[in-house]
Amino acid sequence: MQKNDSIRIEREVIEMKRFIPAVFILIGIYWTVMSFSYGLWIRGGPGGGFLPLVAGILAIIFGVVVTMAEFKDKTPTNFTFKAFLPPLILLGIIVVSQLIGIIITLVIYIFSWIRFYEKESYLKSGLVAVLCPAVIYAIFVMWLKVPLPQGILGLL
Amino acid sequence: MENIQLLLQGFSVAATIPNIAAALAGAFMGLIVGAMPGIGSLAGVALLLPLTFKMNPTTAIIMLAALYYSNMYGGSFSAILLNIPGDSPAIMTALDGYPMSRKGKAGKALFTASISSFIGGSIGIIMLTFLGPLAAKWGLSFGPAELTWLIILALTSIGWIIGDNPSKGLLATAIGMMLATIGLDKALGQPRFSFDSINLFSGVSFIPLVIGMFGFGQVIDMVVNRSEYGAVEEKRLTIKESILDKSEAKRVTPVACRSGLFGCFIGILPGAGATMAAFLSYIMEKRVGRNKAEMGQGAMEGVAAAEAANNGAAIGAFAPLLSLGIPGSGTAAVLLGGLMMWGLQPGPLLFKNNPDFVWGLIGSMYIGNILCLIVAIGCIPILMKVVRVPSSIMIPIISCICIVGTYSVNNNMFDVYLMIGAGVLAYFLKLAKISEAPILLAFVLTPMLEMYVRQAFDISSGRLNVFVGSPISITLMILIIVFCLAPVLIKLIKKPNPAE
Amino acid sequence: MKMKKMMSLVISVLIGASAATGCASKALQTSETAVKGAEEAKPAFTPGKEVEVVVPSSAGGGSDLNARTIADIAFKNQYTPKNFMVTNMPGGSGGVAFSYVYGKGTNDETIMVLHNGQIMSTIANNAPVTSDKLTYLPVVAYDNLLLVTKKGAPYQTVEDFIEAAKTPEKVKVGGSQRGNTDNLAFELINKYAETKAAYVQFNSSGDTMTALLGGHVDVGIFNPSECIGQIEAGELVPLATFAPEKIGGAFAEVPTFKEKGFDNIVLSEVRAFAGPPKMSAEAIAFYDEVLKKVTETDEWKTNYLEKNNLQPVYMNSAEAKAFFEKEVESYRTIFKEVGIIQ
Structure with a gap:
């Protein structure tokens, strides 16, 4: 029971710590895309979509940076159900x-x-x-x- | 000075038995309400208000005010002991207070929190006494443009409390920003990212997020990493062990003093409250303080900075309330309503027309602050026993408090779902080693930024010159540049030296 | 053995007591019913449990104060056998509370504070439940709106203000919240006085006041209770009021837009109540009664209305319904014209 658990978890492990920042890349993309529909610049000032755009782009950039950094890092994470x-x-x-x-x-x-x-x-x-x-x-x-x-x- | 005379008069009003009793009652209630996560001083004051209509207005406001500022004392209790901030200003207290608790220094943490709250509050009261109306007027000159710079200053500083990994910290900031943009936008009032749910219409509520990420996240961590939560060694439970020794007092006092002063000024500003005060003060301490390395892992200075600032801000908020009739927070708005119900007109004339009331209130703050300190310290031995409770029992108890506390904020079960989600999020973030604090701080600051920028542009009809239009704006701009460039410059200056 | 006997004794006493009370209240009810029956020939309604009064905003605001005052007066004077319990449900600018009450269907023991500002914001925000889907209950007070400027400002009369505001973007008007009464008041000025002022939106009237006092906006829109302190101290000057007639008291000298020739720039804030969509007719009659009695008490008039500079009014639910249906129509029209809704 123990050994099977740890093998299964190890497989998750390799994925988890890269998976998480990667998810934020996707969320960031969603935010960026949606931000255009909220109007970027209205009445001489930032519209509803301005900050979502900034946030989304930041999420994408740093999501990528962190995911790539995690690929280099070999220490396992302890995900468990x-x-x-x-x-x-x-x-x-x-x-x-x-x-x-x-x-x-x-x-x-x-x-x-x-x-x-x-x-x-x-x-x-x-x-x-x-x-x-x-x-x-x-x-x-x-x-x-x-x-x-x-x-x-x-x-x- | 005239003010001192008035103050002495105020003392004579405040020092009567009913008024002292009222202050004591308010202090107790505030401590409990403050320690409970979720419901805050707002509800406590709003509920008591109708009962106070029968009372003499001075006595009533003494009690309510005591509830309000003792709330700041209580918020640190659950933050330090359970890592659940009792209210948003206590988040920063939890950052250092909880690690101290885990290391067996809960008593010292609680004591530091109480003393710093006292110092911060005292500074606030003295400021209120002598500079109250003036300071409030000064606060008025902070318009949307100036406040924008202030928020930007705070945002740029987030990076520095992140710790070693800036890109993770910035990812966290982005996450916080994205969360904050759920809800109505300030320009057109259209709902964003609400996925057609009326509950997400006005955005994600802050308290469920905080309780979920800190409190419930804590629970999940306890279940998963049971071994890390073995019984904490608390060697001695007497007050003697919690009292700071000379060297510790020396470290903490200056921090508390400057944080208290700083917090007081922030509290006076429109739109900035105790949370901002605690946050900015903590960051300042981390940047310029002596013990920056330890901050975030259990440094007393962190607790002192946060607590002194939030009490200073709570008292500072009375300046615009009394002298201009402008409430700086939800709780202050309730107090304002109360003042009007008692037939008092807050505004420039209040000091003139009702000196007994105003100075009686201010006088009672001195007394109340001392009472709060005594009560808080008196509670320490009891509170410290909490740390000894094994995690097996803590898990269900904290879970229950999380559920009920979250629900109590808006009486909406949706918030509880949010809270659970936030806890799960916190778990994943911990796995990926992304810290939570920048998320929360970005979450608080982003809507403010959006609002102020929008207002600034509306005022200037789209022209950028509004942002450099006043001395305050320019000063803040310079401060931002200094704060940002300073470490870079320092590095550049230091580099050539070793080479020589 | 003794314990058991004690327990059964206690329990039987309790049962007896509650039966007795039940009988007594029922007797009371029957006699009330008899009296009412003589009037209406309909079984009268009394709440069977605590009445939930939902407030669509946080504690401490005007709506909250309204609800608590009514709850207090109603209970003290025994107008209702069961307490009115106030529950705050802020969120969605009123939308969450509206949806909650709508979901209560046929429930007779839930009512909600209805402020026309929230009626407006649910329309402006396209909320799933708007006020027409709920049952209208009595109107209990009016609150007014004032256009206020700082002392020493370049325009000290409303005519000067309108003149100055004709230059696009020259005059900044501050108000709280969007799609709310302040916003609508502003739009009315722009439309009917043909001005081109700019609207700057703040989160609360406290913030608006700060901006006005600090000189960051030129004029602000407030309720009398929000600005009276500053006006009496001479810091602020009221230019005009949106009320249909002059407001008394400290504002006796303030002209109405109407008397200056702008018949259409009239707006008041209305405080009323609402209930679930399928509330029974008997329950509606009950709340009509209770609220009528409350608004007739001295305590209401002096301690609440006067102190908060509100105007007395009472409309029963039928009148309220007619009133609001007209109001909502006009809100929708104006919002469409100025582009707040499509």
Whole structure:
């Protein structure tokens, strides 16, 4: 399991650190192209497209420079799909919170994470899972009156 | 001097029990609100405002003002301890404060932040006392053209806080600029890069971006690089260990003093706020300070520069507010509304017609500033315990704070999606070793630049001479040239020497 | 064992209490309904939960203050059984809030502060939801606009200003935001007084004020509350007002554009409310009632209107609807003429 992972990751590795600046080259090109449609010089001054053009060109130039520099550099980067775990979990939290309300979702999340991922004791998990959302509730909902999503069931 | 007499009068107003209690209450609330990422002093003040209508106006504004400037104290807490800036001025504090925390020096970082906030605030208050209305008037002479130069000065300086790799830094700046150009343009008001989403109409909100890149990015990093987040060794948790020793105090104090003065002047300027003040001051410190090498990796001077400047600016913003009736920021605008509700007319006549109110407020700032310092330092032992919390527990807690804090800004779930995206972006940037700070700074400065350039050209009907039309413009232009060319010149001068 | 007994006791007390309160409020409602029934023969509406008052701008602005004041007065005087909770939803120059309320469909417990400036900007920006897609609720106040210059400026009367502005690009007029009331006011001058002044746009009236005081623009467009401090101190001179009639108080001497012969240069800012597109007729009637009562209180008149230099007015939702439909038509026409929209 370990060896296969590292080989697969190594292959990603060679690509990642050049891939990222290269992506910005593409974005820069998009920005540059779109900037013309926003008008470059209007009423004697820069139009909406002026700064996007500057930004886009800068992105292209330095995107190229950095990508090329990275080709020379042989040190590997450590990309791992693990990095997508937190974002996916948070997206899940948002979706679930629309149903049962955010505070309850957070309680479930905290408890599950600490107990199952971090493998701490039930006591610890439970304690944090209750305390943290409680404090959040007190400050954000009771005091600052932020209308946090209450879900279809209208719960916390 | 007349002002001193008025000030003494103000002290007698400020030193009454209800007013001191109000200042204390404001200070506490500001600290908490400031430490919470997302919601800032704006919401805190706006929510309290209706409750204060029953109160005596002087007491009310003492409390609200205390909330406002103690917010600057609190912002540094989460920045230093969690690498989540509590509000935008605290970003610069996080740059050096968090590394200090990681190195086991959280106590010192917090103490430096508090003391620098105090010094910066004090300088601001003294300035307000003696020069208030004058300084505000001076601030008026900064029109769009002058402000353009100021922003350009700031932009050119971004390059220098980037670190060793200028091309990566410039790529980061370009990324920040591109992000900033999403939204309505100032010339025609047309939506740009909004991909037909009403939420991107007015652009990407700043706070979700910051919370995402710093806070949530932190979480992703913790999950991926677990081994780097072993328990931080904090040898002793007493206040004694956090107090700066003589040599450290010697390093920090001059930095705080000049940053505070600098921040105060920036706060007076229209359109520039605490964030700009913290940023410019940090950059200045990095360029001319003694400890430039360490800055960015845990130098006290960085924390001092940023914190002194943002408190100085917060107080400085009261000068145009009180003497001209012009609010320099959203929170100040709420205070302005409050003043009017109490029947006071901010403007040139306020000092004349309501001296008790104005000087009572200024007097209470002296007291409030000291109270804030005491409370902040008192919190340090508790805060330091936060650093000891293992990352296994921090990860879910920070995630929750990121979600709720981001949502609280605009009550819009879209911002939370943005925040998550920003965190993912931060992860990729870290892989490619592109630093985040230039992105954020370019993001803040670009819209301002666009607005001021547009206004300048509208005023001059398209002629360029508006940019060299005033002594301020010319001074700033010269400063830019000096800042940019200086290192090059220094290198040229130094080169021939070793050869000899 | 004891715990369990305690718990069940507490729970039953709670249930009993809420049932009792429920019964009581229902009794109250039935009697109210009986009274109303005598009037309208329709079941009256009362909000079942907190009413969400959406403000399409950030805390501290005029709309926000408006909403909070109304919420405060309504609740204190018991005009509504359930609190009005203010929620800020800035973004998209009003577009986000408009879309949010539109999405509430048949919801009767959501209303929104409606300012005609935002009606304008949603039109000018081609936002997906414009005000005609929402339910119009009462108009509660007017705010006026003034054309102001600095003391010592070359033109101290509105005639001088118009004369000077006929030279292209000579006079700079500052206003806040684009496609908003300041912008429209400016366009009206250019169109009907045949001037060729230039418009410089700022982010807020505070910025505009700064530029005016600093001499970077020649005139500015403001609400009375935004410039009264400077005017009373003598730093600024009001040239004219866009109101249909003279504004009283400190501005009693300020001529209206109308009386100077420009019948078409008339513009006021309007503060009103709006609700989701399919709000029930009973709910509309309810909000009509509540807002009417609020605008009749002394607290509203002295603490809010007077202090903010606003003009009193009340239009119920039907009148508001007719009013706005006409207004929106005129905005669209002018915007098309000056090229703000296609």
